[in-house]
Amino acid sequence: MIKPNRQDGDEAELIERARTGDTGAFGILVERYQRRVVGVAMAVVHDQEDALELAQETFVRAFENVGKFESRSSFSTWLYRIAANIAIDFRRRERRHPTMRGDEAEIELQRLPSKLGDAFKETQRGEMAERIRRALDQLTPEHRAAILLREVEGLSYDEISDVLQCPRGTVMSRLHYARNHLRAILKDLAED
Amino acid sequence: MRAITCVRSSRTWQKIEASAAINIMTQCDDIAQLLGAFQDGELPAHGMREVARHLAGCKGCEEAAESYSAIGRMLRDAAPAPDLEGFAGAVLARLDNLRPSLLTRFGHWLDVRRERFGVVTAMAFAAAAAAVTIAIATPFAHYMMSAGNRAAQIAARDVHVVAQQAANAPAALASAAGSEPGVIISKLETSNPDVAVWSEPTQGTTVIWLPDQQP
Numbered sequence: 001m002i003k004p005n006r007q008d009g010d011e012a013e014l015i016e017r018a019r020t021g022d023t024g025a026f027g028i029l030v031e032r033y034q035r036r037v038v039g040v041a042m043a044v045v046h047d048q049e050d051a052l053e054l055a056q057e058t059f060v061r062a063f064e065n066v067g068k069f070e071s072r073s074s075f076s077t078w079l080y081r082i083a084a085n086i087a088i089d090f091r092r093r094e095r096r097h098p099t100m101r102g103d104e105a106e107i108e109l110q111r112l113p114s115k116l117g118d119a120f121k122e123t124q125r126g127e128m129a130e131r132i133r134r135a136l137d138q139l140t141p142e143h144r145a146a147i148l149l150r151e152v153e154g155l156s157y158d159e160i161s162d163v164l165q166c167p168r169g170t171v172m173s174r175l176h177y178a179r180n181h182l183r184a185i186l187k188d189l190a191e192d
Numbered sequence: 193m194r195a196i197t198c199v200r201s202s203r204t205w206q207k208i209e210a211s212a213a214i215n216i217m218t219q220c221d222d223i224a225q226l227l228g229a230f231q232d233g234e235l236p237a238h239g240m241r242e243v244a245r246h247l248a249g250c251k252g253c254e255e256a257a258e259s260y261s262a263i264g265r266m267l268r269d270a271a272p273a274p275d276l277e278g279f280a281g282a283v284l285a286r287l288d289n290l291r292p293s294l295l296t297r298f299g300h301w302l303d304v305r306r307e308r309f310g311v312v313t314a315m316a317f318a319a320a321a322a323a324v325t326i327a328i329a330t331p332f333a334h335y336m337m338s339a340g341n342r343a344a345q346i347a348a349r350d351v352h353v354v355a356q357q358a359a360n361a362p363a364a365l366a367s368a369a370g371s372e373p374g375v376i377i378s379k380l381e382t383s384n385p386d387v388a389v390w391s392e393p394t395q396g397t398t399v400i401w402l403p404d405q406q407p
Contacts, residue, residue, distance in 0.1 A: 021300050023287045030280045038274045048272055052279065059283045064290065129270040136267075150232065151264040152271045157234045172229055179228050182263050183256075189266060 015075060018066045026066070030059050033079055036153060040080045040163065043148035044087035044141065054090055058083040073162075080155070080163045084145075091141060128189060135185040139178055146171055147178035220246075220253055227257050231264075 011032075017025035037058050042051035062069075062082055069078055136144050145164060149155045157175075161168045223246045229235050230243040247254050305317050 020303060023284055026287065027280055027284050030283050034276055034279050034283075035274070038276065038279075039271075042272075042274070048274055052274060056279070056283050056286065060286050060290070063287055128266070132266055132270040148267065148271075151267040157229070157232065172234075175228050175232075176225060179260050179263060182267075183259050186263065186266065187259075189262070 011075060012071065015066060015069065015071075018063065023063070026059075026063050029075070033076055034059075036076065037079055037083045039153045040083040040149065041087045043145045043153065044084055045091055046136065046141075046144060050090065051087070054087050055083060058086055061086065077159055077162055080159070081165070084163045084165075131186065131189065132182075135182050138185065139181060143174050143178040143181070146174035147182070150175055220250060223247075223250070223253050224256060227253065228260055231257060231260055 011029070014025045014029055018029065034055065038051050038055040041054040041058065042048060045051055045054065058079065062079055065082075069075065136148075139147070142164070146160060149160045149163065150157075155163065157168050157171050160171045164171070166174075223243055226235060226239060226243050230240060233240070235243065247257060302318060305313065309317070
């Protein structure tokens with residue numbers, strides 16, 4: 001479980017103001033955590049458009065329930081847990097495999113930030129991203145969520161355990177499985 | 193390079209994690225289970241030391257650890273950067289459409305007045321608000337109660353009239369049958385005492401009679 005975390009002074013004040021219905025104060029918290037919350041939703045549903053909608057829903061629900069937030073845990077983890085729950089519910093409801101739809105996949109690849117000017121390298125990079133995306137699609141949603149929360153969002157094992165509501169040992173086993181699976185599929189890339 | 197394909201249960205992982213703290217492990221298979229957690233810095237201190245010692249002398253495990261790092265880098269590089277422009281604004285627009293509960297709004301209203309006018313004035317505001325609410329609500333409640341009483345009186349009167357008509361129905365039927373030759377009361381088909389049914393066999397018609405409508 002996550003250790004009790006004292007809120008930063010201004011964060012505690014923002015949370016207090018949000019409790020009284022101050023949307024301006026809550027807006028600052030939204031700005032602060034939006035990227036991470038989208039990342040958590042993205043790790044579960046693996047679809048950017050859905051993740052953005054679910055992240056919005058996360059903040060709305062957090063605002064409605066901020067009165068129930070207990071300062072014993074960190075506000076960020078509380079938010080991520082809401083995001084993960086909403087995303088997991090969404091995935092169950094949709095009952096769809098979180099594979100990226102064709103057109104969206106293209107848009108996704110085009111959105112990748114370009115660090116290489118060379119067109120050839122750009123193409124290579126796009127191909128690599130596509131391979132990684134396909135490899136991730138082969139994982140179960142649980143394994144994918146664990147590996148993305150760790151590697152992309154940088155959450156600790158305890159945070160992942162709290163967010164996905166599973167024991168720390170399960171987090172370890174999921175990460176181990178996901179890493180080995182990706183390593184087997186992307187062997188040539190990993191060894192370059 | 194050794195293949196790392198073993199999948200273990202959560203309980204086994206916990207045992208492995210615990211054993212990392214107390215046992216000296218030299219087997220690659222055991223170390224392989226811990227490589228990811230080692231790189232994430234999530235092993236206990238003893239485990240970190242043991243894995244580091246093993247990696248220093250095992251090229252295969254060192255390569256496996258390096259490939260784990262490479263996968264992490266690839267995932268980070270390939271992660272799409274979501275377009276968050278306007279995101280916070282969209283959230284706030286949704287929040288503005290939320291209607292807070294009455295209690296929350298009253299609490300907020302009270303807080304604002306307390307800040308602005310002090311506790312005593314805020315209490316006076318609250319008392320005034322309560323008095324206005326009672327002043328509006330009391331006549332309404334009185335009206336609703338008297339309306340309820342009137343409805344009950346009307347219902348009681350109607351029940352009495354219907355019962356009276358039902359009691360007169362057999363006499364009315366007999367009278368109707370006697371005054372018109374050929375009309376035969378076939379049967380009273382319904383359990384409802386307010387309705388009677390009879391037939392006229394020569395013309396093949398059926399009449400449904402209600403007490404408050406003359407046939």
